[in-house]
Amino acid sequence: MRKTGYLAAIVLLTTAATAHAEPMTPEAAREAVSKAMDEIRKQNPAGVLPLVDPVVVALQDQQSKQISQCADDMTQAILLSAMQAAALKKQDEAKSAALIDNAYCLAPFLKGFALIDLHRWDDAEPMLRLASESAPLNAQFRNEYAEWFKAMKQWQKAHDVFEEAYGLGEFESDEANKKANQARALRGMGFTEIEMGDLDKAEKSFKKSLKIIPNHEGAKIELQYIANLRKKGKS
Structure with missing residues (x-):
């Protein structure tokens, strides 16, 4: 039987606490995220949540005041700044935009991973979405979001988000990351295409x-699976 669960490296998010946190510096956010990654390595997902919760709340607080997003490198930062400027022109109300430390966007990503490990799938979706929307050029985050829809057997939505992740791979400056993310997105698309009957x-x-x-x-295993389906007369 084929598995539809997360095959991802690290995954994403749940709803953050409603109370506003004290202002959190980038240094504090990075320290919290680093400790959370240690908990993940120790296979202690429950230990991740109290570490990243304040960072997630800090991210949401920043986003309530201005457009706040993360970029992986200078090329993405330049492109994202241009995207933010274009978005601001379309808004009637006066608002600002800022590029923020990656730790803020990594926090919901890690929280999502922990929540999925704790089998709290419904809570994980909003975190996944938050991580992906907060780092809109991050192909890995988008792949992880697609994996959530795949796990829920929402095949068309999963396919669409994997396709977005494939396109975002073009913004990767690291060639190895680009290949990994685009190949993974294509495998995700292929998986959902099988489920939707388009071999x-x-x-x-x-x-x-x-x-x-x-x-x-x-x-290679999926290609053999397709070949076996065809032998059984499935198109």
Whole structure:
């Protein structure tokens, strides 16, 4: 039986506490996130939540006052600044925009991972969404969000978000990360295409992923699965 669960490296989020936190500096946010990653490595998801909760609240507080987003590198920062300027022009109310430390956006991502590990899937979705929307050029975050829809068997939505993640891979300055994220997105698309009954599209997606990362065992297994389905007379 094929598995639909998260195959992700690290995953995302739940609703943050409603109370406003004291202002949190980037240094404090980075320290909290670092400790949370240690808890994940120790396979202690429950220990992650109290560490990242204040960071998530700080992120949401910043976003209530201005457009606050994260970029992975200078190229993304320049592009994101231009996107923010364009968004501000469309708004009637006076508002500002800022690029913020990546730790703020990583916090909901880590919280989501912990929540999923704790089988709190419904809580994880809003965190996943928050991480993805707060770092709109981050292909990994978008892939993780797609994985949530895949786990929920929302095939078309998962496919659409994986497709977005594939496109965001173009904004990766690190070639290895670009390949990893785009190949993963294609495998996700292929998986959902099988579930939606389009074996031809699925085969193309998995073969395209193998051109990016050759000999990936998961992609090869899915191609064999497609071949077996065809032998049984499924189109």
